[in-house]
Amino acid sequence: MAKLSSVLEAATAHYGGQQRKDIKVKEWGTPGKPLVITWSPWTVAERNKVYRRDDNGVTPDGGIIQVRALIAKACDEAGKRLFDEMDEHVLTHKVDSDVVGRIAAAILYGSMPGGSAVGNVVEAEKTAEGGPRAHADPRARAPPRQDLRRDRRHGVCRVHRLVRILRAPERRSGVDGERPGIPDPWQGCVEAGL
Incomplete structure (x- = not known):
């Protein structure tokens, strides 16, 4: 039992030691000074809240997931939440979807290893040892048409x-x-x- 608690302590210490990530949003800031939105790493409970089904059991679409990610994680530079659950309707119907999507993508997928972009991580996984593109000649394993x-x-x-x-x-x-x-x-x- 002592070994299990030490693993749990190490896991919680790892989570607590991670730095906040941020994104600058010029559209929501003042002229010359973009709004800086920060967020902490995800927990399982936070992800469940974002991806939860509605009361009728319907899985949320991508736009709703993006808005929920902003509500759950978007904070100012001091770490104070910018939105609450009451802002979901406004964020869904009265805010530029491109800006919401860009912020949500950074929050949902931007916390990749080493702060790298999503595309770089996906490409690295593809070329990793044993991955589908691990061979020198990509046509060597190509399936027949x-x-x-x-x-x-x-x-x-x-x-x-x-x-x-x-x-x-x-x-x-x-x-x-x-x-x-x-x-x-x-x-x-x-x-x-x-």
Whole structure:
């Protein structure tokens, strides 16, 4: 039991020792001085609050998640919360969504290792040892192009066969099953051997 409490103490000390992150928002500041929004690292309870379902069990869409992230985490430079739950309607309906989205993206995803951008972290994970791009030649592990394989039963590629099936009722409206004056656009595939 003593070992478990020491791990828990180390985990809480790690959380408490992390620095606040910030973003400068020129649109919400005064001329020449952008508003600085800060936030602390996420806890599980805070994330649950942001991603919670509504009373009807419906999962929130991206805009609501962004607004909830601002409400839960956005603070001023002194660490005082900028918004509360009563501001959700105003943030959702009367504020520029691009600005809210940019701030929320920084709060939700900007707290990556080493303060790096989301794209850099994703790319680093892709190229990490054992990742999908770990090989020198990216074409070495590329899967075959399933959509262009020849369907030998019908002499057309699978995508065009599917389109033919989906368009079948439309094509039957003309004389002898063809629409008058419209050539078969997939004839080139058959002639090319796809």
